[in-house]
Amino acid sequence: MEVEQLQRSFIEYTSGLFREGFLDGQFSQLQMLQDETNPDFVFEVVSLFFEDSDRLLHDLSLALDQQNVDFKKIDAHVHQFKGSSSSIGAQRVKTACIAFRSFCEEQNVEGCLGCLQQVKQEYLLVKTKLEALLRLEQQIVAAGGAIPTLNEFS
Amino acid sequence: MGLAAAEAQFHVLAVDDSSIDRKLIEMLLKKTSYHVTTVDSGSKALEFLGWNEGNSDEAFFSPKNNQEVEVNLIITDYCMPGMTGYDLLKKIKESAVLRDIPVVIMSSENVPSRINRCLEEGAEEFFLKPVRLADVNKLKPHIMKTKGKETQNHENQDNDKEIAETEIQSQSQQQQTPQSNPKRKSMDEGLSPDRTRPRYNNGLTVMSN
Numbered sequence: 001m002e003v004e005q006l007q008r009s010f011i012e013y014t015s016g017l018f019r020e021g022f023l024d025g026q027f028s029q030l031q032m033l034q035d036e037t038n039p040d041f042v043f044e045v046v047s048l049f050f051e052d053s054d055r056l057l058h059d060l061s062l063a064l065d066q067q068n069v070d071f072k073k074i075d076a077h078v079h080q081f082k083g084s085s086s087s088i089g090a091q092r093v094k095t096a097c098i099a100f101r102s103f104c105e106e107q108n109v110e111g112c113l114g115c116l117q118q119v120k121q122e123y124l125l126v127k128t129k130l131e132a133l134l135r136l137e138q139q140i141v142a143a144g145g146a147i148p149t150l151n152e153f154s
Numbered sequence: 155m156g157l158a159a160a161e162a163q164f165h166v167l168a169v170d171d172s173s174i175d176r177k178l179i180e181m182l183l184k185k186t187s188y189h190v191t192t193v194d195s196g197s198k199a200l201e202f203l204g205w206n207e208g209n210s211d212e213a214f215f216s217p218k219n220n221q222e223v224e225v226n227l228i229i230t231d232y233c234m235p236g237m238t239g240y241d242l243l244k245k246i247k248e249s250a251v252l253r254d255i256p257v258v259i260m261s262s263e264n265v266p267s268r269i270n271r272c273l274e275e276g277a278e279e280f281f282l283k284p285v286r287l288a289d290v291n292k293l294k295p296h297i298m299k300t301k302g303k304e305t306q307n308h309e310n311q312d313n314d315k316e317i318a319e320t321e322i323q324s325q326s327q328q329q330q331t332p333q334s335n336p337k338r339k340s341m342d343e344g345l346s347p348d349r350t351r352p353r354y355n356n357g358l359t360v361m362s363n
Contacts, residue, residue, distance in 0.1 A: 084174045087284045
């Protein structure tokens with residue numbers, strides 16, 4: 001595929017993600033930080049996010065499955081998840097985490113279980129989209145092009 | 155070694171238990187031409203700084219490395235398991251050897267009492283996460299306070315910083331959004347209402363923009 005076509009697809013796809021609220025300005029910040037000396041920065045941060053999130057979701061499921069639910073522990077996990085999603089710009093995951101924390105405060109198991117599903121869903125959605133985005137980036141670079149920089153308004 | 159001394163950059167120690175945030179802060183600091191070391195806990199930070207538990211600072215202060223560990227600024231997360239950023243700040247300010255190192259606290263939560271507590275304990279600044287380039291650009295005055303004596307390196311640092319700033323500005327021009335503009339802070343608040351920057355109107359810290 002022609003470089004320009006790939007770049008146009010990339011811009012269209014990324015703009016869509018911002019528009020739909022999957023990603024926010026923080027993701028643009030990450031893209032801006034990437035340069036020739038650190039060409040894999042976004043990929044590396046996103047990979048860390050996936051690793052971290054998989055672990056957190058696993059730990060959360062386990063914690064909510066206990067006879068005596070440790071809400072403090074769950075809140076700590078969600079706080080972490082909220083932090084990492086915020087740092088990467090995964091807006092909808094972050095929002096879901098905020099809701100989760102209120103149920104933790106209320107010590108509401110059902111509420112927490114519901115939120116866990118919600119967080120998981122949003123995470124899997126953004127994961128798919130980020131993977132697609134990174135693939136597009138790889139294709140552009142492989143075709144000899146530069147990854148277009150854009151902010152959340154283009 | 156002489157050449158290295160002339161080009162010596164400021165060394166920042168970043169402390170955060172989150173791998174993502176460590177990666178991010180490392181990149182932000184590198185972009186601003188700082189030499190960076192990251193650790194994942196307060197106790198590892200103290201270890202790196204050569205602080206030994208259970209001994210008086212003066213009697214037993216041995217850096218981990220053979221060379222003298224010089225750290226010009228410490229930036230730490232507040233919420234960490236075990237030793238919090240506040241605990242670390244306290245230990246540093248209580249140490250005769252370490253107390254002159256400027257400390258900056260980062261947190262994902264905007265809790266005024268927390269911010270005030272840290273500032274009162276001697277933190278120079280409090281950054282709300284996610285930390286941005288504009289925040290990191292504010293670190294230099296705090297580093298310069300304690301590095302005032304090293305006027306030799308001063309000019310070199312300014313040149314490096316200027317180069318870094320030029321690079322950053324040309325990137326943001328591509329984006330057509332002024333990102334490293336000092337006015338960006340107020341623009342930002344208009345864009346993201348959930349991210350409110352703490353206001354230092356308690357008179358304890360003067361914000362230099």
